[in-house]
Structure formats: structure tokens, C-alpha cells
Amino acid sequence: MREPDIRNDTSGVSPIISAILLFTIMLLTVGAIMAWAIPRIQGMEEDAQYDGAYSGLEVFDSRVDDVIYGGQGTTRTSYLSIGGGDILLARDDGYWLVYWSLIQENITFSGVDSDNGEFTFTFDRLSNNNLAINITGTKAGGEYTSNNGKVEPGFKFGDLQYIRISNSTKELAEAYYFKIRVLEYQLRTNHGYFEIKWLNGALVTNKGSSVGLVRDSPYIYSRGDSLFMNIINLSANHSGFLSGQSGSYSIDVRHLNSTLLTNKPVYSVRMSIHSEYPKAWNNFFLDNRGFTEVKDSRYRTIGLSYHPGEFTNLKLMRTSIELTGGTR
Numbered sequence: 001m002r003e004p005d006i007r008n009d010t011s012g013v014s015p016i017i018s019a020i021l022l023f024t025i026m027l028l029t030v031g032a033i034m035a036w037a038i039p040r041i042q043g044m045e046e047d048a049q050y051d052g053a054y055s056g057l058e059v060f061d062s063r064v065d066d067v068i069y070g071g072q073g074t075t076r077t078s079y080l081s082i083g084g085g086d087i088l089l090a091r092d093d094g095y096w097l098v099y100w101s102l103i104q105e106n107i108t109f110s111g112v113d114s115d116n117g118e119f120t121f122t123f124d125r126l127s128n129n130n131l132a133i134n135i136t137g138t139k140a141g142g143e144y145t146s147n148n149g150k151v152e153p154g155f156k157f158g159d160l161q162y163i164r165i166s167n168s169t170k171e172l173a174e175a176y177y178f179k180i181r182v183l184e185y186q187l188r189t190n191h192g193y194f195e196i197k198w199l200n201g202a203l204v205t206n207k208g209s210s211v212g213l214v215r216d217s218p219y220i221y222s223r224g225d226s227l228f229m230n231i232i233n234l235s236a237n238h239s240g241f242l243s244g245q246s247g248s249y250s251i252d253v254r255h256l257n258s259t260l261l262t263n264k265p266v267y268s269v270r271m272s273i274h275s276e277y278p279k280a281w282n283n284f285f286l287d288n289r290g291f292t293e294v295k296d297s298r299y300r301t302i303g304l305s306y307h308p309g310e311f312t313n314l315k316l317m318r319t320s321i322e323l324t325g326g327t328r
Contacts, residue, residue: 046189049083050196050207053185056080057198060183060251061216064201067255068219068230068319075254079328081247085187088243089251089323090236093182093199094275095157097303098229098316099175100266107165107173108294108303111274117153121146121165121173131172137161159233160318162261176261176316180275181234183251183323197276200232202284204277212277214284222290226313227269227306230258233320240325248328256320265311270294272303 056079063076070076080087101107101123110120122128128149135144135151138158144151146165161177183198194207202218219230235256236242241249271291273281285291285304294303306312 046084046187046191049085050187050194052081052083053085053087053187054196054203054205056082057183057185057196057203058216060253061198061201061203063253064198064232064321067253067321068232068258070255072255072257075252078251078253080249080251082185082245082249084246085185086243086245087249088184088186089241089325090181090234091184093180093184093197094273095180096178096231096275097175097272098178098231098269099163099173099271100269100314101173102171102266103173104267105172106268106308108270109175109272110302111272112157112177114156117155117157119151120149121175122149123172126172130167132166134164134166135161137177174262174266176231178231178233178318182275183234199275201230204280206277209280211283212280214277214280218284220285220289222306226315228315228317230317230319233318235320235322237322237324240323241327242325244325244327250326250328252324252326254322254324256322258317258319260315260317262314262316264314266314267311268305268308269312269314270303270305 060078060080063078066076067074095112097109097112099107099109105126106124108122112119128146131146131149133144133146133151135142135153137160139155140153140158140161142153144153157177157179159179163175163177164171165173165175180199185196187194194205196203196205196207200218200220202214202216204212204214206212219228219232221228240252271285272294275281282293282301282304286293289306291304291306292308293301294305296302
């Protein structure tokens with residue numbers, strides 16, 4: 001009997017190979033779909049969370065408008081749903097300086113050292129020697145004499161500081177230091193870190209721009225030859241929550257008080273922003289509010305000037321708003 005030639009018997013090989021190839025193709029196809037689809041789905045979900053928070057902060061912004069224009073004691077409630085991320089009430093976000101001359105002479109302030117309150121200022125032509133500096137406000141008080149414009153008051157600046165500069169005969173310039181706090185939303189995703197801040201009547205976000213984008217209208221605008229500025233002081237009532245994660249929240253917004261700080265003609269009013277996304281704020285005021293850049297000797301933008309070289313009727317206010325957070 002002839003022995004069978006096993007090596008040449010391929011009747012069962014082809015189906016096995018076909019099955020292996022089919023299984024491999026299915027694995028590769030499913031893997032490719034998962035590799036593309038899962039991040040895509042996660043991204044869509046994160047976009048929806050961001051958009052939902054943004055819409056909620058737009059509603060919050062309208063509630064703040066209501067209480068500001070309603071006057072002291074006015075209260076409104078804003079509702080906010082957070083699908084993902086964190087919400088933080090009245091978080092510190094740096095400070096803004098607003099300053100001007102009372103004579104036809106430009107003045108430029110440096111930033112304030114957060115450790116000891118030290119700052120410097122310079123006039124374009126006037127010497128800084130033997131000028132008196134008076135600082136009042138939170139944690140402040142007393143007379144200081146500058147040494148070539150350098151001042152070391154020996155205290156940390158608080159929520160509000162008022163600075164007056166004078167010589168032996170008259171006052172020369174004034175400045176206000178405003179501590180800035182924000183209502184902030186934070187969202188960490190696989191595609192980056194995004195945040196939205198409500199600050200002074202506007203929303204600023206880093207989504208879509210590395211330097212930030214300012215949307216809506218802050219309470220700084222011009223009418224004719226007058227400039228109106230209302231700087232909002234946010235505080236959080238500790239009887240409510242100060243921060244929260246995913247969930248549904250209510251935020252009570254209460255107008256505590258408004259104070260008129262200045263209402264008079266001033267020369268070359270200027271502003272420098274030392275909170276997060278300063279370039280975004282600078283771009284907004286340059287493009288939408290008629291400000292021009294103030295540059296240092298290295299041509300770096302260090303501030304903004306409104307109608308440089310001219311007198312402007314300035315109305316500067318400060319409005320205190322209290323936030324009380326609750327869960328729904």
C-alpha cells in the first residue's frame with residue numbers, strides 16, 4: 001500500500017489561514033476605530049462641558065449687571081451646572097493699577113512687589129527727588145518720602161490702595177491699586193488645560209488662544225470726552241461653598257456698595273494690568289476702547305494710556321459684589 005504524502009495534503013490549511021487573516025483584520029480595524037473614536041468622543045464631551053460652563057457664566061454676567069445697575073442691596077441668583085472641571089468663587093488673580101497726572105506731565109508706575117509693597121514711578125521730565133508719597137487704604141496709612149522715586153512702605157498692599165504724589169506746593173499725581181478676584185472655571189482635558197474667568201464684567205478664556213481672549217464688555221468705556229471705569233471687587237461669603245466640582249450650583253450675587261473714587265479732569269490717564277492674560281486685556285483695550293500702548297526703554301508694553309498728552313474727564317468707581325455659593 002502506498003503511504004500518504006502528508007506534506008502535500010493542504011486541504012485544511014487554507015481555511016485556518018483565512019480565519020487568522022480575518023481575525024487580524026478585525027483586530028486592526030477595531031483598534032483603529034477605537035484609537036480614533038474614543039479621543040474624539042472624549043473631546044466632544046469635554047467641549048460640551050466647556051460650552052455649558054461658558055453659557056452659565058454668561059448668565060452670571062447678566063446677573064451681575066442687574067445688581068450693579070440695581071444699586072446697593074440688590075440681589076440676584078445665578079444657576080450653574082458643571083459637567084466636568086472645577087468652579088472657584090472670588091479667586092485671587094493679581095491686581096490692576098490706574099494712575100494719572102494732575103499736571104501736564106506723564107507719569108509711569110512700575111509693578112508692585114507683592115512681598116513688601118515696593119514700587120517705583122517716573123515722570124517724563126520732572127525729577128523724582130524729594131517728593132512726598134502718601135498711601136492710604138487697606139493695611140496702609142502714613143506719609144512716605146521717595147528716594148529717586150523708590151518707595152518702601154514696609155507693608156503688603158491690600159484690596160485697595162490710594163497713592164498721592166506731591167511736592168512742597170501741590171499734588172502732582174494719583175494712583176489706585178485694585179486687588180482683582182475672579183469667578184473661575186477650570187477644565188483639565190486630554191487636549192490641554194482650559195479655563196474661563198469672569199472679571200470686571202467680561203469673560204476671558206485661554207481656549208482658542210495661548211495669550212487669552214476677552215469677550216463681552218468690561219465696565220470701562222468712553223462717552224464723548226469722558227472715560228468711565230468701574231472696578232469690581234469680588235468677595236465670597238464663607239457661609240457658602242468656595243469651590244466645587246461637577247454638579248449643579250446656585251450663586252447668590254449681592255451688591256454691597258459702590259464708591260466714587262475720582263470724578264474730575266486728569267492728564268494722560270493710564271492703566272497697567274498685572275493679572276492673568278495681560279496681553280489679552282491689552283489687545284482688547286487697544287482694539288475696542290481707544291487706548292494706546294505705554295512702552296519701556298526696551299519697547300516692551302508695560303501699560304495702556306487713554307488720550308495721551310491730553311486731559312480727560314475721568315469717573316472712576318469701585319463696586320463691591322459678594323458671592324454666596326450653594327448646591328441645588
